Each structure stands twice: as structure tokens, then as C-alpha cells.
Amino acid sequence: MRHPIRSAVVAGASALLLATGAGTASAQGSLELALPFPLDVPGLASLIPGATAPGAATVAAQDAPLVVVPPEVARKAFEGSVVAGVNEARTAVGAERLVTDPVLSVEAEVRADQLAAGDPTTGDLPVPESGETRDRTVLTLPPEATPQNVLTAMVTDTGMRERMLDGGFAKVGVGTATDGDGRIHVVLDFERG
DSSP, rough: OOOHHHHHHHHHHHHHHEEEEEEEHHHHHHOOOOSSSOOOOTGGGGGSSSOSSSSSSGGGOOOOOOOOOEEEEEEEHHHHHHHHHHHHHHHTTOOOOOEOHHHHHHHHHHHHHHTTTOOOOOOOOOOOTTTTSSSEEEEETTTTHHHHHHHEEEEEHHHHHHHHHEEEEEEEEEEEEOOTTTEEEEEEEEEOO
């Protein structure tokens, strides 16, 4: 006798294999899925801007890619990719990996938001109450910038590269914000261990 939960897991795994292009020819033929899925799934069309009624748009008919990721999630993913890249560069030179600190991250986000709002003062303001234990790196990048662009900019600037690879730093906080022109402001706050 088949267990209903086990059957659902097997069916879900098979669908995942098919969607990623894996699986056998017989398995691919057995599910008979039509991809891409239409957006007339109840409730799904309401998530897409401009879709007024169920069945009003399909994935194939849209000009822009389907993006249903909230801006805050995209922002955190960008920041996490920056930290991962910094840690990869640090381990390549024998430095310890940085730990993401929530307090530093909040301070970096506040500064990035200020820069995006048009704060006329330089981006390299010291970290509040930092003394000699903290340092800050600030970048302004074009709208289409990626986390890899952040790392390239840091590696090609001597001062930023030294801060990023400094083995004395143990914690990092990253904040990003996009201004009205689409430019991305990135702030990295480093703290010594």
C-alpha cells in the first residue's frame, strides 16, 4: 500500500527534476506538464502588476521576466551575496571569514538610505561611536550593478581592498539602498574582533 505523503514527495521531486531539465525521458513523458505554466492559477495573477483578470496574461506573453520577490528580500539577497564574496576573497588570502553583525548591518543600512535620499555629506562618515575598532567603506554603483561589481570595485581600490582583507576585522554589516536615479549605494561597516 502506498503512503499518501510519500507519493506526494515522489511526485514533487519528479516535477522538480522535470522543471530543471533532469530526469528520464519516460518520466518526462508521464507527467505531461505544459511549461511555462499560465498565470491563471487562482490568486497568482493578482501578484503580477497589470494582470487584471485571471487568464489575462501568460508567462510567454509577458515582455518582462516574472519577478515576485519583495524588494526587501532582493535587498537582503544582494547584501548576503556581497558578504559571501568578501569572505571568499578573505579566505583566498588566509584571513578569517567575517561574521555578519545585525547592529552593524542596521547602521550600514541607515547610512545607505541617507545617501540614497541625497545626503550631501561624504559617504565615508565614521561609524557612530566607533573609535579605532570600526571602519566603513562606501560605494555608489550604476543601476544594473551586481554583487560582483561591488567586489570588483573594492578589489581595484587600494584602501577598500586593505579594509576588506584586513585580518583584524571579525564582523561586518552591509547596507544597500537605491536612489531615485536607480544608482545603488552600498555601505560596508567592519569591526575588529
